[in-house]
Structure formats: structure tokens, C-alpha cells
Amino acid sequence: MITGTVIIATEICKGCELCIASCPQNSLALSSSINRKGYRYAELVLDNCTGCINCALVCPDSAITVYRQAKPAKRASSPSLSAQTA
Amino acid sequence: METKIDSMELVYAKPETLTDTPMHYCPGCGHGVAHKILMEVIDEMGITENTIGVAPVGCSVFAYMYMNVDMQEAAHGRASAAATGIKRVLPDKFVFSYQGDGDLAAIGTAETIHTVNRGENILMVFINNGIYGMTGGQMAPTSLAGMKTSTSPYGRDCATMGTPIKMTELIANLPGAYYVTRQSVHTPAAVRKLKKAIKASFEAQKQKKGTCFIEIVSNCPSGWKMTPLESNDWMEKNMFPYYTPGDIKVPQEMK
Numbered sequence: 001m002i003t004g005t006v007i008i009a010t011e012i013c014k015g016c017e018l019c020i021a022s023c024p025q026n027s028l029a030l031s032s033s034i035n036r037k038g039y040r041y042a043e044l045v046l047d048n049c050t051g052c053i054n055c056a057l058v059c060p061d062s063a064i065t066v067y068r069q070a071k072p073a074k075r076a077s078s079p080s081l082s083a084q085t086a
Numbered sequence: 087m088e089t090k091i092d093s094m095e096l097v098y099a100k101p102e103t104l105t106d107t108p109m110h111y112c113p114g115c116g117h118g119v120a121h122k123i124l125m126e127v128i129d130e131m132g133i134t135e136n137t138i139g140v141a142p143v144g145c146s147v148f149a150y151m152y153m154n155v156d157m158q159e160a161a162h163g164r165a166s167a168a169a170t171g172i173k174r175v176l177p178d179k180f181v182f183s184y185q186g187d188g189d190l191a192a193i194g195t196a197e198t199i200h201t202v203n204r205g206e207n208i209l210m211v212f213i214n215n216g217i218y219g220m221t222g223g224q225m226a227p228t229s230l231a232g233m234k235t236s237t238s239p240y241g242r243d244c245a246t247m248g249t250p251i252k253m254t255e256l257i258a259n260l261p262g263a264y265y266v267t268r269q270s271v272h273t274p275a276a277v278r279k280l281k282k283a284i285k286a287s288f289e290a291q292k293q294k295k296g297t298c299f300i301e302i303v304s305n306c307p308s309g310w311k312m313t314p315l316e317s318n319d320w321m322e323k324n325m326f327p328y329y330t331p332g333d334i335k336v337p338q339e340m341k
């Protein structure tokens with residue numbers, strides 16, 4: 001099973017809920033407490049995250065960082081395209 | 087929920103070319119996603135130091151605070167004219183303009199049409215939320231038929247106010263337009279498509295192909311008086327039938 005997790009910058013989050021709607025695993029929900037801006041923020045509430053990055057892609061405030069369990073024999077380099085186009 | 091990240095690999099982080107300045111946009115506003123994806127492509131192409139952007143007047147007037155590339159602010163509607171000047175003086179830089187629909191399709195109509203008609207070698211990013219967001223949700227030329235705005239409280243009446251202008255189809259007819267597409271940022275799949283379109287546009291610019299034009303149909307939860315999720319839903323149901331996402335002009339060699 002693929003496992004992943006997200007780190008959410010809760011003080012940046014404005015509680016728009018777009019990440020919650022985009023999560024295929026229903027791993028995210030709004031907090032019951034509020035941040036310093038007065039918003040309820042997105043939180044990981046289940047441990048079934050797969051690290052698919054959907055939530056991070058749609059986050060307008062770029063508040064989400066995603067990690068995934070490394071697959072043992074996986075690509076060595078990151079998908080950076082800089083060498084090709086610099 | 088606490089999970090251990092030590093044994094994991096980083097698969098997604100905010101692009102480095104986006105500054106850490108918290109964005110002033112309303113919760114759920116598509117401007118934030120559009121900024122992020124634009125900067126992500128610039129990051130991935132390794133062109134941060136070689137890119138110059140032109141910010142508009144409108145909600146994204148402060149784009150230069152978030153986009154960590156060289157930026158120039160333009161007068162309302164004139165972003166593509168300013169970008170023209172920059173590109174002509176510095177032809178080896180990647181140049182883009184970023185404008186809302188009030189900016190690009192109302193006060194800046196002349197600049198928009200003539201920039202594309204000249205085939206200026208720039209990328210024009212056009213955020214269409216069907217409204218003047220910044221100034222309080224007034225009707226824009228792009229507002230849908232029957233759409234209620236603060237200046238069309240009974241809905242846009244096309245008999246007296248004209249029909250919503252499809253700026254993107256209009257400029258696609260000009261020979262100077264090289265690649266013209268309509269995208270959105272409301273779902274992960276849409277974001278991935280937009281990313282490809284931006285990358286293709288910068289690649290075309292490198293080869294001096296002419297104007298690339300990307301419309302992003304976006305939401306304005308505050309102006310539309312909806313929650314962010316409601317606004318994306320409303321956009322799909324009401325904006326997409328008229329402003330249908332997809333490529334509008336794709337040169338043979340890009341297919």
C-alpha cells in the first residue's frame with residue numbers, strides 16, 4: 001500500500017476547503033479551532049493519505065507540502081526539466 | 087494526525103519562485119493557483135533569472151509580491167503593451183503578462199488585440215472570472231448573459247449590454263496568435279493541463295513563434311457571493327458551457 005502524508009501550513013491556510021474536496025481518500029477536514037487569521041484550517045484527520053498531491057495542486061495559498069513513502073528501486077533523479085531548457 | 091516523514095520522500099512543495107509572502111486573495115480564489123502553477127513551470131524550466139512578468143490592475147495587482155521573477159506593474163489594461171516593450175528591448179528574456187478580464191477584455195481591449203495582431207513573442211495569461219473582482223463585482227464584458235453583478239442587479243441584459251465577449255476566440259483569428267488555449271484551475275486534472283499549456287507556451291516563445299495566449303476560466307467567490315466550493319461548481323455549470331475549456335488554436339507542429 002502506498003502511504004503518504006501532508007504538512008499543512010495552518011497559519012497560511014484560509015480554510016477554503018478546496019483541498020478537502022479534491023482528496024480521493026477523504027483524508028482531510030477542517031479543524032475545530034481557528035488560526036491567527038480567524039480561519040478554520042485544513043487538517044489531516046485519517047492516516048490513509050497516499051501522497052497523490054491532489055490537495056497541494058489545488059491549494060491557492062500553496063500551504064500544503066506532500067511526502068510519500070519512497071519506493072525501494074525508484075527513479076534516481078527528480079523530474080526537474082532545468083537541464084533541458086536553461 | 088501525526089505521521090513520520092523521516093522515512094518519506096518529498097513529492098510536492100511550494101515552488102521556489104513563489105515568495106513566502108502570504109497572498110491577499112480571498113479564500114479559494116483561482117488567482118493563487120494560477121500564480122503557483124506559472125511559477126512552478128518557471129522553476130522546472132530553470133528560467134527564473136530569465137523571466138520578466140507584467141502585473142495588471144485588478145485583484146492580481148500585487149502579483150509582483152508573490153512572483154519571484156523580475157516584474158513590471160502596468161497601467162490598467164496595458165500589460166501586453168508593457169510586455170511588448172520589454173520583449174523588444176530584451177528579446178532573449180521570457181516575457182509574460184498576467185491580466186484579469188476587466189483589465190484585458192475591457193479597458194485593455196485595444197492593447198490586447200494589437201499585441202496579438204503584431205504576433206508579439208510573449209505569453210499572455212488571461213484570468214476570466216466574469217466580473218471586476220477588485221472593485222466590487224461590477225459587470226465585465228465577459229459577464230454571462232443574465233449574470234447578476236453589482237452593476238447589473240437584474241442580470242446582464244444582452245439587448246442593451248451586449249453579449250459576453252469571447253476574447254480568446256476573437257484573438258485566435260489573428261495570424262499573430264501562435265498557440266491559444268482555454269484552461270481552468272479548479273481541479274487537480276485541470277491544474278496539470280494548465281501546467282502543460284504554460285510549458286508549451288514558453289517553449290514556443292524560445293523559438294520565437296509568436297503570441298501564446300492562455301485564458302484561465304476562474305472563480306471569484308467574493309464577487310459571486312458564494313463559498314469557494316460553490317463557486318467552482320457554479321463555474322462548471324454556468325461558465326464552462328459558454329467558455330468551454332480546451333485548445334482553440336494549436337499549430338500543426340505542436341500537435
Ligand SMILES: Cc1ncc(C[n+]2csc(CCOP(=O)(O)OP(=O)(O)O)c2C)c(N)n1
Nearest residue numbers: 143144145162186187188189217218219220
Ligand atoms: C485607469 C483605471 N480605471 C479604472 C480603475 C479601477 N479598477 C481597478 S481594478 C478594476 C477591474 C479589475 O477587474 P479584472 O481585470 O477583471 O480583475 P479581477 O479583480 O477580477 O482579478 C478597475 C476597473 C483603475 N485602477 N484604473
Ligand code: SF4
Nearest residue numbers: 023049050052053055
Ligand atoms: S496527498 Fe492526496 S491522499 Fe494525501 S491528503 Fe492530499 S489529496 Fe488526500
Ligand code: SF4
Nearest residue numbers: 112115145219306307
Ligand atoms: S475579489 Fe474575487 S478575484 Fe479578487 S481576490 Fe477575491 S475572490 Fe479573487
